[in-house]
Amino acid sequence: MAGEPVEVGQYVSLARKALVNDPYLANAAIIGELTKLTLARSGHAYFTLTDNNGSIDCVFFGGNNSFISQEIKEGSKLVALGGIDVYVKTGRMQFKASRVQPVKSIGEMERIRQELIVKWREDGTMDRVRLEAPLIPKRLHIITGEGSAALADMERLIADRWPGFSYTVIPVLVQGSQSPGEIVRALKAAGKSADLIILGRGGGSPEDLWSFNLESVCKAIIDCPVPVVSAVGHESDFLVSDMIADIRASTPSNAIERVIPIKQELLALISQAGDRVDFAIDRIFSKQNERISNIVIRLSAAPMRGISNAKLKRSQIGNRINSAVDRFFMSQKNRITAFDSILTSTNPTRVLDRGYSMAINEEGIPITSVVGLKSGDSLTVVLKDGRVQTEVKE
Amino acid sequence: MSYAESMKRLEEIVAALEAGGTELDETLKLFEEGSKLLKECKNELTAAEGKVEKLRLEDVE
Secondary structure (H helix, E strand, O other): OOOOOOOHHHHHHHHHHHHHOOHHHHOEEEEEEEEEEEEOOOOOEEEEEEOOOOEEEEEEOOOHHHHHHOOOOOOOEEEEEEEEEEEOOOOEEEEEEEEEEEOOOHHHHHHHHHHHHHHHHHOOHHHOOOOOOOOOOOOEEEEEOOOOHHHHHHHHHHHHHOOOEOEEEEEOOOOOOOHHHHHHHHHHHHHHHOOEEEEEEOOOOOOOOHHHHOHHHHHHHHHOOOOEEEEEOOOOOOOHHHHHOOEEEOOHHHHHHHHOOOHHHHHHHHHHHHHHHHHHHHHHHHHHHHHHHHHHHHHHHHHHHHHHHHHHHHHHHOOHHHHHHHHHHHHHHHHHHHHHHHHHHHOHHHHHHOOOOEEEOOOOOEOOOOOOOOOOOEEEEEEOOEEEEEEOOO | OOHHHHHHHHHHHHHHHHHOOOOHHHHHHHHHHHHHHHHHHHHHHHHOEOOEEEOOHHHHO
């Protein structure tokens, strides 16, 4: 239902806002035939891109040089990178280009590819240190075509090797003019959170696979802080992305085989290690046990030898030791008896039995003098048959 | 420690235990460390499991 009427300017402004804020429309590569090219004196280039189904006016501010240096003429096929805009005053929609590129023939594309390879061979990019895939990727990101056969293959193989394995899929266009931009964006996004990235695409014609030969895509792989597996096409396809990626897989399925371990095999390795630990420990302990029982046997044999030695000596020295020992025990016995009688006679309870009493302080120590006592101190008086609590008066 | 590091250390421990000749104290320490690593490795396998996520480019940027 239409609401209150709004002013045209406001309406077009709103429409413009909606369009320029659409991330897809704001950042796109469009392909079409170049017509009505005007290179203005201001340096801006005005042109129209057309195909069988549509047409749009374009502007490339300061873009004259781009057209001149690339020798782009009317009638040629052109890719323009940029975003949509609306000129509110006229309500005219236009594409603001920031880059234009003629669509090249396969021969030209191959020449550019070879140049790229040579450049990266010479500057050492091809020999750069590659990142290693983690043994168990915990945050695997798969960048590939949505609903593609390649994705289906990879998904099936992962489920085979490790049921329940978790990973993330970022669907992108893997061919066409939008493809390079999407792959670059996906690599950048995945580079922030993944610990391993598979960039995959099934087989196709050389043109179909061309995104993976482009400098922008390959540069994004090189710059990615996370290891990237390039898994593009069939066994026989060899793309620049394969040359510069951290890991080259011949096909998407091969990528899975190379980076996703078989869970059962890992479990077997772990339990094997466990068995070996148990076995080694058992052996060490039975060895220790053996040593201990050896020592016990030797120990129990040792005093026996000592005793038989003593016996021998005794027979040699006669009864001298015997009587000396006897004497010693005798004297000890006497001393103990003496102590006992002294203790018995000094036992204070015996004195109490005779009608005396004893005063003790709180610590239970007998009080033998008035020195140190003061009025108010509490004393316990111990009698023959009990204790009384008292207090010092004077 | 990563899974690979844990497994490597475990291999060292098993080798040391199998070679024997360690003091009893050391043996017990190795055994304890080995058991801990085994448990961690098993946990690591479970940690890799979860769900499959699909992210839109617009959502991850």
